Amino acid sequence: MATAGKTVGMPLGERLALIAVILLAILWLLPLVWVTGVSLKNNTELVVNPGAVFSAPYTIQNYIDLTKTSALGTWFRNSLIVSLSHTVLVLIVSCLAGYGFARIEFPGRNAVFIFSLVGLAIPGQAIIVPLHSFFNAFDLHNTYAALIIPGIATPFGIFLMTAYFRAIPAEIEEAARLDNASRFKIFWAIALPLAVPAMATLGIFTFLGTWNDYLWPLISATRPEMYTLTVGLAATQTNIDQSEGLGYLMAQSVFAGLPMLILYIFFQKYVVRAVAGAAIR
Amino acid sequence: MSRIDLVNINKKFGSYEAIADLSLAIDSGEFVVFLGPSGCGKTTLLRMIAGLEAVTAGEIHIGDRRVEHLPPGQRGVAMVFQSYALYPHMTVAQNMAFGLRNIGTEKSVIEAKIAEAARILQLETLLDRKPGQLSGGQRQRVAIGRAIVKSPEVFLFDEPLSNLDAMLRARTRVEIARLHQTLGATMVFVTHDQIEAMTMAQKIVVMSNGKIEQVGAPLDIYRRPATRFVASFVGVPAMNFLDVSNTEAVRGKLHVRVGETMIPTGVPAAGLSGPLTLGIRPEALRVDANGTIAAKVDVVERLGDKTIIHAMLPGGQAVVGEDGDTSALTFGDQVRFSVDSARTHVFDAAGRGHHAEVAP
Ligand SMILES: Nc1ncnc2c1ncn2[C@@H]1O[C@H](COP(=O)(O)OP(=O)(O)OP(=O)(O)O)[C@@H](O)[C@H]1O
Ligand SMILES: [Mg+2]
Numbered sequence: 003m004a005t006a007g008k009t010v011g012m013p014l015g016e017r018l019a020l021i022a023v024i025l026l027a028i029l030w031l032l033p034l035v036w037v038t039g040v041s042l043k044n045n046t047e048l049v050v051n052p053g054a055v056f057s058a059p060y061t062i063q064n065y066i067d068l069t070k071t072s073a074l075g076t077w078f079r080n081s082l083i084v085s086l087s088h089t090v091l092v093l094i095v096s097c098l099a100g101y102g103f104a105r106i107e108f109p110g111r112n113a114v115f116i117f118s119l120v121g122l123a124i125p126g127q128a129i130i131v132p133l134h135s136f137f138n139a140f141d142l143h144n145t146y147a148a149l150i151i152p153g154i155a156t157p158f159g160i161f162l163m164t165a166y167f168r169a170i171p172a173e174i175e176e177a178a179r180l181d182n183a184s185r186f187k188i189f190w191a192i193a194l195p196l197a198v199p200a201m202a203t204l205g206i207f208t209f210l211g212t213w214n215d216y217l218w219p220l221i222s223a224t225r226p227e228m229y230t231l232t233v234g235l236a237a238t239q240t241n242i243d244q245s246e247g248l249g250y251l252m253a254q255s256v257f258a259g260l261p262m263l264i265l266y267i268f269f270q271k272y273v274v275r276a277v278a279g280a281a282i283r
Numbered sequence: 284m285s286r287i288d289l290v291n292i293n294k295k296f297g298s299y300e301a302i303a304d305l306s307l308a309i310d311s312g313e314f315v316v317f318l319g320p321s322g323c324g325k326t327t328l329l330r331m332i333a334g335l336e337a338v339t340a341g342e343i344h345i346g347d348r349r350v351e352h353l354p355p356g357q358r359g360v361a362m363v364f365q366s367y368a369l370y371p372h373m374t375v376a377q378n379m380a381f382g383l384r385n386i387g388t389e390k391s392v393i394e395a396k397i398a399e400a401a402r403i404l405q406l407e408t409l410l411d412r413k414p415g416q417l418s419g420g421q422r423q424r425v426a427i428g429r430a431i432v433k434s435p436e437v438f439l440f441d442e443p444l445s446n447l448d449a450m451l452r453a454r455t456r457v458e459i460a461r462l463h464q465t466l467g468a469t470m471v472f473v474t475h476d477q478i479e480a481m482t483m484a485q486k487i488v489v490m491s492n493g494k495i496e497q498v499g500a501p502l503d504i505y506r507r508p509a510t511r512f513v514a515s516f517v518g519v520p521a522m523n524f525l526d527v528s529n530t531e532a533v534r535g536k537l538h539v540r541v542g543e544t545m546i547p548t549g550v551p552a553a554g555l556s557g558p559l560t561l562g563i564r565p566e567a568l569r570v571d572a573n574g575t576i577a578a579k580v581d582v583v584e585r586l587g588d589k590t591i592i593h594a595m596l597p598g599g600q601a602v603v604g605e606d607g608d609t610s611a612l613t614f615g616d617q618v619r620f621s622v623d624s625a626r627t628h629v630f631d632a633a634g635r636g637h638h639a640e641v642a643p
Contacts, residue, residue, distance in 0.1 A: 171366060173364045173366050174368045174369075174370060174371075176335050176355075176364075177362070177364060177368040177369075178370070178381070179334075179335065179354070179355045179356060180334075180335075180355045180356060180360070180361065180382070181356065181381050181382030181385055181429075181433075182356030182382055182386050183356070183381070183382075183385050187385065192370060195372045196371065
């Protein structure tokens with residue numbers, strides 16, 4: 003009813019835009035629907051007729067099989083540990099650095115700030131070889147440390163948090179100084195709570211990026227028990243001949259995508275705001 | 284409740300001198316207003332007392348402690364900011380509790396103090412709201428409440444009324460004055476609004492360009508402005524300033540020639556020479572058929588209880604005078620003003636004021 007009410011009297015241009023958006027959304031959703039559909043089909047039936055996705059019978063057999071393969075659970079756990087730890091560390095580093103750049107006067111502050119922003123211009127692939135040798139030198143490949151640590155000091159995170167802390171009115175912090183709050187107390191009890199929207203944005207982007215990251219875990223984790231989901235799934239999918247079939251493969255993908263879906267459902271507000279770029283204001 | 288002494292305070296921002304060698308004594312329990320035009324250094328001075336801005340040179344004493352090197356929290360001052368600077372993520376009660384928690388005050392004491400402040404400021408029903416859910420006037424009261432709970436020796440206000448509408452401003456003025464009477468604390472109030480200064484202050488400090496122009500009681504400032512700057516800054520409509528071309532002394536009093544007219548003043552003639560300026564407030568320049576000054580009416584402002592007449596002297600100079608509530612004057616009329624010589628001022632070349640009225 004509410005939706006119907008809203009479209010009544012809507013200008014023609016907006017109506018067309020709305021229709022275009024709906025079409026795009028459907029187009030965007032199609033692969034997801036297809037993947038989900040295939041994951042619910044019997045594998046042998048799919049071999050005979052790959053187009054049978056949109057008709058019964060459906061089965062959850064692929065998902066039952068999924069629980070029987072041990073490796074997937076390990077990879078999922080690895081991805082979760084790596085993504086969560088990495089995100090938490092990125093948030094800690096970005097908030098501390100951002101607050102420092104925004105609020106604490108020290109000699110050479112601007113120079114250091116600009117230097118840390120230069121990193122924005124360097125593509126991740128360009129440093130992958132030195133990064134590899136670095137972790138090699140410490141014999142850290144195939145450990146969580148190697149998967150988690152690279153990139154915890156991210157120029158984007160530092161820039162975002164600096165901009166956000168700068169936008170908090172200085173008078174609020176001055177009031178806190180008059181209220182006998184220490185520097186750290188001001189950071190912890192005043193600045194951080196006010197920066198939650200920016201932290202949510204940064205956290206979501208970082209988590210998504212790490213969860214979907216492929217290149218670095220592929221290079222660093224060479225032993226299957228240290229694979230993350232992306233690397234593990236890719237490894238099984240390249241062996242499609244030996245694998246248990248298309249439906250099973252798709253069930254794996256759906257499983258891998260679940261955290262994204264959950265994240266989105268819970269943080270929808272922040273994700274939308276982050277994508278709209280509103281969190282920076 | 285403490286006295287404040289500022290001794291030879293100097294403040295530079297880089298090479299720009301915002302405050303030049305300023306000394307001032309504020310008595311314990313006094314309500315002092317810093318008054319001056321925008322950019323004269325009022326906020327800077329207040330922030331130095333608060334400890335939010337370091338002094339470049341000089342001493343600040345609060346009570347018998349020297350405080351210019353102490354952090355803001357240890358000076359025994361509370362400040363109400365122009366923007367209120369409430370903590371947006373905390374409720375009203377949490378806003379008031381924050382400072383007390385930081386010094387380890389007992390929970391029961393905090394609650395009692397918040398209840399007391401809420402009662403004085405009528406915030407009882409708002410304690411669980413966040414600042415975003417309050418009106419401007421309510422936020423303002425929370426900001427004052429946050430200061431009250433700390434029972435500071437000194438309250439500092441930086442233009443706390445400038446974001447309120449005229450009605451609310453008038454009411455809050457009275458509330459703050461009442462608060463001063465109840466608490467008896469020393470209060471320093473910054474404003475560029477002379478009505479606020481005149482109505483609230485026991486002592487006004489008029490500032491300009493980082494310097495003190497005059498310190499005095501409101502009526503003293505109004506009746507005996509020490510400088511031409513003070514005379515022009517205080518009073519609405521502003522004092523008329525007329526160039527004096529010639530003078531003579533009559534029975535010890537100065538008579539001055541302005542254009543073609545000789546105007547008797549009540550200012551003692553002794554020692555006054557050089558280029559002079561005559562100062563007459565609009566209320567001392569009254570429409571009078573037998574008046575000495577002729578002019579042509581320009582704009583008529585009817586205020587209800589009186590009428591403000593803007594007029595032009597033959598020499599082309601604009602003056603502002605007053606008429607009764609039922610003035611019939613309109614644009615273009617010829618008018619005569621008489622001067623109340625007992626309320627005249629003469630300013631010498633250095634801008635110093637000489638007055639017909641003697642000090643009380
Ligand atoms: N942090 C700063 N850096 C440089 N100059 C400053 C700084 N703070 C204030 N000033 C300068 O010092 C002078 C006094 O400023 P201040 O804020 O004290 O004026 P004010 O009397 O409070 O004016 P207003 O009525 O507009 O608030 C101004 O010329 C201002 O530009
Ligand atoms: Mg100011």
